[in-house]
Amino acid sequence: MKRYDQVAQALAQRIEQGQYRVGDRLPSVRAVCRELGVSVSTAQEAYRRLEEAGLAEARPRSGYYALPVARPETLPRVTRPAQRPLEVSQWDQVLELVAPSPEEDDRLMLGRGVPDLDAPSLRPLKRELATLHRRVGTYGLNYDSLQGSLALRRQVARLATASDCLLHPDDVLITTGCQEALSLALRTLTEPGDVVAVDSPSFYGTMQILKANRLKALEIPTDPRTGISLEALELALEQWPIKAIQLTPTCNNPLGYTMPEARKRELVALAQRFDVAIIEDDIYGDLAFTASRPRSVKSFDDEGRVLMCSSFSKTLMPGLRVGWMAPGRHRDQVLHMKYVSTGASATLPQLAVAEFVRHGHYERHLREMIRQYRRHRDIMLGWVDRYFPADTGVSYPQGGFLLWLELPGVDCVRLKDRLAEEGLHIAPGSLFSASGKYRHCLRLNYAAAMTPIIEAALECVGAIAATLRETRPDHAPTQA
Amino acid sequence: MKRYDQVAQALAQRIEQGQYRVGDRLPSVRAVCRELGVSVSTAQEAYRRLEEAGLAEARPRSGYYALPVARPETLPRVTRPAQRPLEVSQWDQVLELVAPSPEEDDRLMLGRGVPDLDAPSLRPLKRELATLHRRVGTYGLNYDSLQGSLALRRQVARLATASDCLLHPDDVLITTGCQEALSLALRTLTEPGDVVAVDSPSFYGTMQILKANRLKALEIPTDPRTGISLEALELALEQWPIKAIQLTPTCNNPLGYTMPEARKRELVALAQRFDVAIIEDDIYGDLAFTASRPRSVKSFDDEGRVLMCSSFSKTLMPGLRVGWMAPGRHRDQVLHMKYVSTGASATLPQLAVAEFVRHGHYERHLREMIRQYRRHRDIMLGWVDRYFPADTGVSYPQGGFLLWLELPGVDCVRLKDRLAEEGLHIAPGSLFSASGKYRHCLRLNYAAAMTPIIEAALECVGAIAATLRETRPDHAPTQA
Ligand SMILES: Cc1ncc(COP(=O)(O)O)c(C=O)c1O
């Protein structure tokens, strides 16, 4: 065992034994060096391990804090999806989510994947959007380059270094949101009838791409702390002719976990061994609560095997529809797909985002948002604890602004319909499965201000959930 | 023969016999009534027939004018594409056209399909784009409704009445440019390996959609005055399992013709008889030079068989990427395709266009542009006459801002490369065919100000074309 692993284990033991309480500040790196006689880098590495294990949390310019000890009794269970490729259903439910206009729908949208759009640190971007066209003249109104504006591709490549990705601007292709990136990737790699392995639960947008292209989803069991089961994935790769592995390994939607680095590395090795492509959805990656930005799966890939997809929809604003991808060795084919899909992407929003990033506003905005979302997560967890049945399973997000609840015995599609009468909206878990599993789960959003209105809403969701509950003992998570 | 047809014939004879010279004002509707003893509506209908036949041209608030008598010797020939379904090639050439950024490429772009972006009548739209976000708040930053903003769908439905289309806002789906609309339509209607009938020459963007989806193009002979040959199309429908007919019947890109109404009606009847869908690309339709907006093919369709695709890229600005479609009876499937393709379209540009249209700026802008483009067409035709070899075939656009030249014996791909050295850009005709036909043709743009620089450029294109010419007598159009 490496020295830093020993140190990490020692600290983990103390946390687990309750020597530090949840939220306590842990000894500083320097204190650990002194006490255990190790170097600064060893102590730092040990803390990174603790962080990955979900036992400690770094807060910028402050240090490490103890986390609730993995509360295994309240985390959602490891998922057990079907063991065979399935056609994707659930379109009606997704449509119900994406059809209403935010202008006309006055429900309190607790279920949608929308960031805080009122954040003051977004103001410089709004300013760019309003004034940029005067500076750029007709270029801003014309067709842009098919690849996307070089100014933005440069900034994307620069930002990617934070996740240890070395990209050249020519490796980057600007898209109409992450949805288009995912769509291009899947259409490039597959033909109708092919099988794609996915984490489970999985983002419904990707599932519906599978459906539209007549692909089959092979849902792989997924751990709410460490992500897709590599063991199950390996078995699946042996058994089925899988064309691509699609997953959201960092600040997962909906489960909130970040796959530990070692597992990301293993995933790439597995894909190499079976010669299969990986589609990495990194859309929430920049919103990780860890001290340093988690590495992307792409950063372990030296063969161009990983097609990385992302956008500014969760970090800035979804209405811009500015996304990007790094398609690796599939670049030429993806570029053709992009051309036929929508032609060049809209010009001015790209330039506005490029300016925003170039002036350092993006990094500043991320720092604010990460702080806000972490605080909101803790508040939200408190409310769930207070207002939901005791056996509720709840995720412990490592980033982003989405919470996943497991409500044994509660039909969350019914719950959603009941809540609509109260002017409330939640996303039922069944959206996140090819076959409508996770119907006893739901997704909540904690991005915007945590007002008394939100608290009252949570109380209402919890209360109505309790009334809908069928008492079937085999739903209790402890029996899983 | 109907009375108005007799009147039309009488007038046509006089034009053809040279009784009126090109550009002469023709007798007013009232004068025709008096002289030939017919009703106002008969005289009006007769003029509409003349207009459709390309013999007269209406100028708003002024009357009808004689056109060059169909100059059959200088019009491009009726095309004779291959008689069998083909795989589409030419991607490299299209990529060369769409890859450069307008910011970095300082060639004079004579070949691209870009409208005049300096038009003063666009100013209110630029103002909307700059100020709108303040009025609409976070709605402008959020995901829009999947169908698109109701405000814009209302305006699109209202505008569509000009082409005799009765659409409800719910029949309209906002897309990311016309390219996405075409892509969704084709993917909804076909499976890999299917055959699609297209006009020929045909917009390269659609051809590349066929390629990306492994569809085959059956190019139908097309008349540069009346469009796709219905006779050839009927034969093709009998012979091949055609899944869809895709065409640009109004202000065609690249040939500039508008199919006469009667032929549009016949086309719909033919599609009914063979139970096949029509994808109508109407992107240039609002830019017709005729007194009243030509009817769309969709307007003859009472079965929801026509999927109409359009955008504001040619009438306003392409960089906005605001398009729309009326998918008829395929709405539900197309909506699913739209969701997986890019999700909801960008919010603010939709709202800005809706405001611009709502305030009447769009119709005002169209009037200006139509006047400008018609004037530019005439200037451009003069320059072609002056600077190009005498046997050059040239289209006579009925709308839009694109001219098609046929240069017997000239390889226009070579011409394009030679012109790049002079800082000039043209679009070689081979882009517009599945198999690279029309290599002796080229497309020119006359949207922007017709300055001495453009004239000098035309002179240069004509001169270099003359030097590249191989003198093979079988290229002369008169021998076709
Ligand atoms: C994991 C994930 N991927 C992709 C998307 C789609 O992103 P965009 O809005 O940029 O198309 C979302 C949005 O909900 C998402 O949650």
Ligand SMILES: Cc1ncc(COP(=O)(O)O)c(C=O)c1O
């Ligand atoms: C006939 C035709 N259809 C569709 C398009 C694509 O339009 P958009 O830029 O709105 O995607 C073009 C653009 O060149 C075109 O000429």
